[in-house]
Amino acid sequence: MAEKEIDEHSGIQTTGHVWDGIKELNNPLPRWWLITWYITIAVSVVYMIFMPSWPGLTGYLKGTRNHSERENVAIALAALDEKRGLQMQQLLQVESVAAIENDPELLNYATTAGGSIFGDNCATCHGSGGQGFPGYPALVDDDWLWGGSLTAIQQTIRYGVRSDHDETRYNMMQAYGGVLSRDQISDLVEYVTALSGREANEAAVGRAKPVFAQQCASCHGADGKGDQAQGAPNLTDGIWLFGGDRVTLQETITNGRGGVMPAWTDRLTNEQIVALSIYVHTLGGGE
Numbered sequence: 001m002a003e004k005e006i007d008e009h010s011g012i013q014t015t016g017h018v019w020d021g022i023k024e025l026n027n028p029l030p031r032w033w034l035i036t037w038y039i040t041i042a043v044s045v046v047y048m049i050f051m052p053s054w055p056g057l058t059g060y061l062k063g064t065r066n067h068s069e070r071e072n073v074a075i076a077l078a079a080l081d082e083k084r085g086l087q088m089q090q091l092l093q094v095e096s097v098a099a100i101e102n103d104p105e106l107l108n109y110a111t112t113a114g115g116s117i118f119g120d121n122c123a124t125c126h127g128s129g130g131q132g133f134p135g136y137p138a139l140v141d142d143d144w145l146w147g148g149s150l151t152a153i154q155q156t157i158r159y160g161v162r163s164d165h166d167e168t169r170y171n172m173m174q175a176y177g178g179v180l181s182r183d184q185i186s187d188l189v190e191y192v193t194a195l196s197g198r199e200a201n202e203a204a205v206g207r208a209k210p211v212f213a214q215q216c217a218s219c220h221g222a223d224g225k226g227d228q229a230q231g232a233p234n235l236t237d238g239i240w241l242f243g244g245d246r247v248t249l250q251e252t253i254t255n256g257r258g259g260v261m262p263a264w265t266d267r268l269t270n271e272q273i274v275a276l277s278i279y280v281h282t283l284g285g286g287e
């Protein structure tokens with residue numbers, strides 16, 4: 001080890017390290033730096049007294065405040081669960097649309113929860129916003145096959161339509177292909193076209209009138225306005241489940257349809273179904 005010596009230019013002691021004749025001075029650390037360093041040591045000691053710090057062989061040094069971020073998360077989650085459980089419970093008590101509309105917080109909860117359940121289970125058939133596809137009814141309009149009240153919507157979701165559930169909503173329009181002649185069906189196509197306010201062959205409409213009254217009115221109504229009790233669509237409103245052009249009408253009447261809406265009662269909880277009903281109801285066309 002080299003001898004300690006004082007640098008002749010600065011008067012500062014050297015460390016004894018020399019590189020290519022250049023000597024390293026042993027400057028003290030800057031004062032501000034040292035003070036900051038001592039402060040951090042002091043703070044860390046104080047921290048260790050109060051807060052969790054060193055790992056031990058079993059567990060860790062917990063500190064006097066017994067603070068645990070993990071426990072805080074668990075407590076917050078439990079509180080949220082409790083609040084949700086309460087809201088879910090409240091949902092089950094909802095009797096009318098007015099009741100939920102007067103409770104913005106609960107309504108908000110129901111539509112948020114309902115919306116996410118809808119995205120997971122219903123959007124594949126009804127579209128992500130409930131806009132529907134041919135054969136899968138739009139849920140955003142006020143044209144309901146089976147009714148748009150909260151109760152009716154709930155019933156549809158719970159048991160489905162032509163589903164495999166015992167309590168399913170059920171009504172089946174038969175295939176008229178074997179029952180009526182091709183000409184009769186063509187006339188009916190004109191009749192249905194006229195029902196929805198479009199131009200149609202008048203002679204054909206006249207011929208179809210008694211056939212409609214005899215074959216179709218029991219479900220679709222004498223005026224063609226449909227019947228929600230039977231899930232028979234309104235044929236006069238220009239809103240089509242399958243399509244209102246002549247080719248599609250011909251196909252519907254000849255072969256029948258019988259679209260299936262699954263029952264959800266065994267797949268979703270009661271609360272989820274209520275939340276969904278409220279969500280569907282708020283989509284725009286609830287009654």
Ligand code: HEC
Binds near residue numbers: 146258259
């Ligand atoms: C496999 C496709 C399919 C899925 C999935 C599906 N639906 Fe449907 N849904 C249908 C069909 C088809 C109808 C029309 C039934 C008919 O002809 O009466 C329907 C009808 C409805 C109706 C009645 C509409 C009216 O005008 O009365 C509601 C409400 C409804 N669905 C809600 C839902 C909800 C909520 C979900 C998710 C839990 C869902 N659907 C999932 C196919 C589906």
Ligand code: HEC
Binds near residue numbers: 188
């Ligand atoms: C037993 C009841 C019943 C009778 C009778 C019936 N329908 Fe239907 N009809 C329905 C139901 C239910 C639907 C809903 C669609 C489904 O089957 O998925 C429907 C759907 C339709 C549609 C499709 C509407 C759309 O929005 O796309 C047309 C068109 C139609 N019926 C015309 C007729 C005509 C014409 C007759 C008489 C020859 C007739 N229906 C007789 C019950 C009936």
